[in-house]
Amino acid sequence: MSNRGQRGLGELLGVVAVVAGLAAAQFVASLKGGLNNPVVSLGNRIIDHVPAAVKEFAIRTFGVNDKSVLVTSILLVILVFAVVIGRTFISGNQKRAFGAVIALTAIAGLASLLDAGATILSPLPSLVAGATAILILRWFDSRTMRAEQEGNALSRRDLFRAFAIIGVGTVAVAGASKFLGDRASTQLQRLNIALPKPLKFLPLPPTDPALTTPGLSKLFTPNKEFYRIDTAIVVPSISVDTWRLRIDGMVANPREFTYQELTSRPVFELDDTIACVSNVVGGYLVGNARWLGIRLDDLIKEVGPSSRADQVMGYSSDGFSAGFPVAALNGSDAMIAFGMNGDALPLKHGFPARIIVPGLYGYVSATKWLTRIELTRFDQKQGYWVPRGWSALAPIKTQSRIDTPRDGSSIKAGRVAIAGVAWAPTRGISKVEVSVDDGPWREATLGPELAKTTWRQWWIDWSATPGEPSISVRATDGTGALQSSNRTPPEPNGAEGWQIVNVTVT
Numbered sequence: 001m002s003n004r005g006q007r008g009l010g011e012l013l014g015v016v017a018v019v020a021g022l023a024a025a026q027f028v029a030s031l032k033g034g035l036n037n038p039v040v041s042l043g044n045r046i047i048d049h050v051p052a053a054v055k056e057f058a059i060r061t062f063g064v065n066d067k068s069v070l071v072t073s074i075l076l077v078i079l080v081f082a083v084v085i086g087r088t089f090i091s092g093n094q095k096r097a098f099g100a101v102i103a104l105t106a107i108a109g110l111a112s113l114l115d116a117g118a119t120i121l122s123p124l125p126s127l128v129a130g131a132t133a134i135l136i137l138r139w140f141d142s143r144t145m146r147a148e149q150e151g152n153a154l155s156r157r158d159l160f161r162a163f164a165i166i167g168v169g170t171v172a173v174a175g176a177s178k179f180l181g182d183r184a185s186t187q188l189q190r191l192n193i194a195l196p197k198p199l200k201f202l203p204l205p206p207t208d209p210a211l212t213t214p215g216l217s218k219l220f221t222p223n224k225e226f227y228r229i230d231t232a233i234v235v236p237s238i239s240v241d242t243w244r245l246r247i248d249g250m251v252a253n254p255r256e257f258t259y260q261e262l263t264s265r266p267v268f269e270l271d272d273t274i275a276c277v278s279n280v281v282g283g284y285l286v287g288n289a290r291w292l293g294i295r296l297d298d299l300i301k302e303v304g305p306s307s308r309a310d311q312v313m314g315y316s317s318d319g320f321s322a323g324f325p326v327a328a329l330n331g332s333d334a335m336i337a338f339g340m341n342g343d344a345l346p347l348k349h350g351f352p353a354r355i356i357v358p359g360l361y362g363y364v365s366a367t368k369w370l371t372r373i374e375l376t377r378f379d380q381k382q383g384y385w386v387p388r389g390w391s392a393l394a395p396i397k398t399q400s401r402i403d404t405p406r407d408g409s410s411i412k413a414g415r416v417a418i419a420g421v422a423w424a425p426t427r428g429i430s431k432v433e434v435s436v437d438d439g440p441w442r443e444a445t446l447g448p449e450l451a452k453t454t455w456r457q458w459w460i461d462w463s464a465t466p467g468e469p470s471i472s473v474r475a476t477d478g479t480g481a482l483q484s485s486n487r488t489p490p491e492p493n494g495a496e497g498w499q500i501v502n503v504t505v506t
């Protein structure tokens, strides 16, 4: 075989060995809850250490796909290593190639030991990946040697057959892991949950003005369209049979509850708009839902909180945490939510339970996949994002958004509806005003107010004349305070400023 051919063969061999290793690792990871694929563990370590600015950039650039981009990048880097390992191996430097596999295995194994809830078993998928890759390389070596002893080189056909077998095996193993993975069974369990009924249902939502105003956000954001932000590469899949919520810390009687126990308590409904601190002016990291759950203040009262505790910290199964003032419970309908818009919480939104605290950004309050609540002090514990540069206290700022017309769009001259949403939980929205080309501020019509905790839709008629006008919007909250006009980035506690969209009217 030519040198070129030899090198190509090496590269293919490296990729086959490493991909088969990763498939084997995925298989092992799917056998036992809590085990992670090495790629996921590596991604977790990267997410743990990215500076706030990079996270901002990732969310801004890739939006809700930021995690797929991360996983793809890690895979690409691993494939580059695989190619180099294969070349090294085929050129006779077998010790060095094995050394590289072992080094990668060690790095991934260490990364997995830092995963939330890691045990001595956590590096197992990484070890299996490394061992599989080495076995395949050695197997290839022994085949070539045997062929040489018999006086002929491995034929192309033999090679293709061997790689085909490994390839099919890899796909089969990966498929089996997906099937075995507990995701499917958790989904099934979730679909079969009959949520308890509230003592008093909230009124049926009014007719949604979005139905008659094209482009306007719906009053309730459908679960499927609801924004998703979290640090989880793999959505945690938690069975309600084994799930427990522990409440401890500075309390007289720490307790643990089952799903059954908590959902048998009186539940209530809450219409609440949640927002991400990373939402830029005019952004879409905000949504409105009818949540169903139990009162958080009652639950905490029962365990006897110390009067010295000033922070409620929620922890998730995957190591995330978010803390907010004990005082935020006063007079608010903070809840442990099990339901969202009439369904059990979707897996992506925290199944089986999450915290919802009206008026606070998600990163300080809305812990999904909740497993523990700790009563603590701000001067002792910080939630996940706080040491990473975000404020410890983060009430949602008043924001308003133009849904239609979209920035950069072209519209026909004539009567056009300008419409959008504005929110300021828990203060409510009392006024939304629109100005075209720095003209006078005109008051928009406001949609129904479900509660002070929810956004309000707004719309206004406009006679568009040809040109390139810019449209701005500003809201006034329920206390009479005007939304801040001062443009600030999301860091460290939420963006401020009035949105401006530029359109072309023809």
Ligand SMILES: Nc1nc2c(c(=O)[nH]1)N[C@H]1C(S)=C(S)[C@@H](COP(=O)(O)O)O[C@H]1N2
Binding pocket: 226, 227, 228, 229, 230, 231, 232, 275, 276, 277, 316, 317, 318, 320, 348, 349, 350, 361, 362, 363, 365, 366, 367, 368, 369
């Ligand atoms: N377990 C966990 N919960 C979490 C997060 C997270 O990373 N992990 N992110 C928080 C942030 S920053 C936001 S904005 C909200 C988003 O909730 P959603 O994805 O249901 O819209 O969840 C919060 N809860």
Ligand SMILES: [Mo]
Binding pocket: 229, 275, 276, 277, 278, 361, 362, 363
């Ligand atoms: Mo967020």
